[in-house]
Amino acid sequence: ESLIGKGGLIHIVPALLEALKIPYTGAGVETMLLTSNKILAKKWLTSAGLPT
Secondary structure, three states: OOEOOEHHHOOHHHHHHHHOOOOOOOOOHHHHHHHOOHHHHHHHHHHOOOOO
8 A cells, every 4th residue: 555656654544534434444544544654553552562
């Protein structure tokens, strides 16, 4: 998944849809941000006591 070839921008579309109150299927903004950022995902998993 990417937006204009950049995976780090995939949260923009759900953010726009949520801001405009347009229903959509798929992951929300928080999930897209977390899963597109390995460092943030690792910190989140570690804080939950999960091995990475």
